[in-house]
Amino acid sequence: MGTIGIEWVKQYNGLQGNLTNTKPQAEGFLNTLSGVKVFNWGDDLAWDRDFEEQGRGSPPQGTDTIWADDVDIVFFSGHGSADGFLFGRKIDDAVARPTEIRWGDRQLEWIVLDACNVLERDGVFDRWGWPVFAGLHYILGFHTTTGDEPDRGRVFAEYLNAGWTVRQAWIKAAQDTEDSTTEWAYLRADAPGTDTYNDHWWGKGFTSPDPSNPNLLAYGRGSC
Amino acid sequence: MAVRIQFPDLPRGTERVAMFRTPPPEWDPERIRRIASALGTTGEPRRAGQFTIVRGRRSVLEIYRASDSLRWGLQSFDREDRRVSDPPPDAAEALEIAGSFIDRAGLADPRASFHSLGRSEVVQAERDGTETARVTAVHVNYRFELAGLPVLGPGAKMQVSIDGRRRVVEAYRFWREPVEAEPMAAIPAELAAEVLAADAMFADLDDESARVTIDHVELGYHAFPPMDRQGTLLPVYAFSGVISTRFLERYEFTRRALAVDLTPEDVKRAGTLGQRLEPIF
Numbered sequence: 001m002g003t004i005g006i007e008w009v010k011q012y013n014g015l016q017g018n019l020t021n022t023k024p025q026a027e028g029f030l031n032t033l034s035g036v037k038v039f040n041w042g043d044d045l046a047w048d049r050d051f052e053e054q055g056r057g058s059p060p061q062g063t064d065t066i067w068a069d070d071v072d073i074v075f076f077s078g079h080g081s082a083d084g085f086l087f088g089r090k091i092d093d094a095v096a097r098p099t100e101i102r103w104g105d106r107q108l109e110w111i112v113l114d115a116c117n118v119l120e121r122d123g124v125f126d127r128w129g130w131p132v133f134a135g136l137h138y139i140l141g142f143h144t145t146t147g148d149e150p151d152r153g154r155v156f157a158e159y160l161n162a163g164w165t166v167r168q169a170w171i172k173a174a175q176d177t178e179d180s181t182t183e184w185a186y187l188r189a190d191a192p193g194t195d196t197y198n199d200h201w202w203g204k205g206f207t208s209p210d211p212s213n214p215n216l217l218a219y220g221r222g223s224c
Numbered sequence: 225m226a227v228r229i230q231f232p233d234l235p236r237g238t239e240r241v242a243m244f245r246t247p248p249p250e251w252d253p254e255r256i257r258r259i260a261s262a263l264g265t266t267g268e269p270r271r272a273g274q275f276t277i278v279r280g281r282r283s284v285l286e287i288y289r290a291s292d293s294l295r296w297g298l299q300s301f302d303r304e305d306r307r308v309s310d311p312p313p314d315a316a317e318a319l320e321i322a323g324s325f326i327d328r329a330g331l332a333d334p335r336a337s338f339h340s341l342g343r344s345e346v347v348q349a350e351r352d353g354t355e356t357a358r359v360t361a362v363h364v365n366y367r368f369e370l371a372g373l374p375v376l377g378p379g380a381k382m383q384v385s386i387d388g389r390r391r392v393v394e395a396y397r398f399w400r401e402p403v404e405a406e407p408m409a410a411i412p413a414e415l416a417a418e419v420l421a422a423d424a425m426f427a428d429l430d431d432e433s434a435r436v437t438i439d440h441v442e443l444g445y446h447a448f449p450p451m452d453r454q455g456t457l458l459p460v461y462a463f464s465g466v467i468s469t470r471f472l473e474r475y476e477f478t479r480r481a482l483a484v485d486l487t488p489e490d491v492k493r494a495g496t497l498g499q500r501l502e503p504i505f
Contacts, residue, residue, distance in 0.1 A: 011428070012471075013428055014428040014433055014434075014469075015469060015471040017425045017429060017436075017467040018425050020425065079472055081472060086472060116476070125347075125349045125355070145475075145476045147478065148477065151451075155449070155451060158273065158274070162272060162273060176450060177449050178378055179381060180340065180342060180365040180383060181340070197304065216348060216349070217349045218347070218348050218349075219346065219349075221344070222342065222361070222363065223363040223365060223383065
């Protein structure tokens with residue numbers, strides 16, 4: 001059975017506007033997806049270093065081997081930009097940047113970054129692609145801004161539980177919860193012998209072996 | 225001191241707003257079979273969680289039992305177009321194909337009008353730096369209007385997606401059939417703006433650290449996502465703007481303020497699963 005972690009930020013303590021629905025959105029995912037709940041960190045206990053690799057980037061203090069890369073799927077809900085996703089407390093510097101990240105070399109298969117613009121199309125392979133994918137199957141997010149809404153985590157989990165592929169489940173959940181000016185996006189990796197295009201959540205169908213040394217990245221986006 | 229919010233000219237002149245109840249949908253087997261037949265999907269309807277699904281050999285129809293919404297798609301559609309075919313049609317042809325599809329499927333609605341075109345794009349990158357980009361579908365997007373006001377939100381829209389072979393590969397119609405009710409007095413936009421300014425979103429911001437600008441305000445109805453019941457379409461002022469700070473230069477947001485004063489009974493009727501009905505949401 002797959003393992004699940006979530007992190008969410010409502011209170012940005014003056015760094016940016018506070019958000020309203022990140023907690024119910026992420027917890028809706030955690031409480032709906034069929035699997036083992038491992039961690040649920042929010043607000044002052046949600047830290048950028050939980051997603052970062054030890055010794056990588058600046059600052060170098062990362063603990064992803066304990067948190068993000070120690071589960072199969074993570075759902076993050078909060079502010080974001082093309083250059084990273086953002087936290088409300090400066091334990092590190094409050095930004096999880098791709099230069100500090102390397103995912104999938106331990107356990108993580110899929111990560112949802114429910115935050116604005118993280119998967120913006122321009123430069124996405126150099127930002128979030130080759131440096132980050134080390135066994136990771138997918139990053140799921142948005143090419144555009146996205147709404148502060150409470151339902152998408154639950155809806156995404158329902159589609160995963162129903163046996164849709166990870167890719168289809170994310171697109172459907174985004175269509176169900178955004179208007180058509182928002183664009184969903186995903187970034188996935190493949191290597192010889194892998195087929196992440198057809199990935200399902202654990203126990204719901206085919207799940208690809210890890211693309212530990214990917215030779216192909218595929219980016220998709222479209223109107224919600 | 226709280227951050228000052230810059231507002232544009234606010235909508236004026238609306239004293240009463242038409243109200244619409246949205247009763248539970250009636251998805252009887254005959255209605256489902258009729259729609260499935262019009263869409264060319266043959267199979268036995270089967271309940272699957274919140275959906276009723278008709279799975280044919282070529283296509284799948286998903287009925288959202290909580291609303292009058294549906295989604296349809298070809299099983300053979302390869303969203304990454306790995307067999308590589310021709311590019312999708314241009315705008316004029318896409319509108320024509322979408323219009324014909326909507327008519328044939330019985331989805332045409334005088335309350336819906338063309339809103340925008342979107343597209344699905346796939347980009348593949350290889351280690352040697354080669355990148356290949358393809359547009360795999362064009363999306364024709366429609367929006368709804370009632371009593372001269374737009375119906376906003378994810379629960380009121382229609383989309384037809386067309387691939388390079390000129391096939392309609394996916395379509396959805398998210399909607400709740402409205403029944404007109406007694407109109408209500410509208411809250412003035414100025415009052416709604418005051419309620420917005422007091423929202424928790426801005427609570428920790430000040431003029432030294434942040435700039436908040438509202439670019440656009442419109443009066444409309446809000447439709448929640450299609451998978452949940454909603455008893456009343458909510459009249460709202462939708463405030464769209466930007467918050468800028470040194471930490472994050474640009475955060476674009478839309479916040480909605482109720483445009484009518486609802487009784488507790490109205491609130492219970494209008495709320496949906498997972499959506500606490502606050503004055504600002």
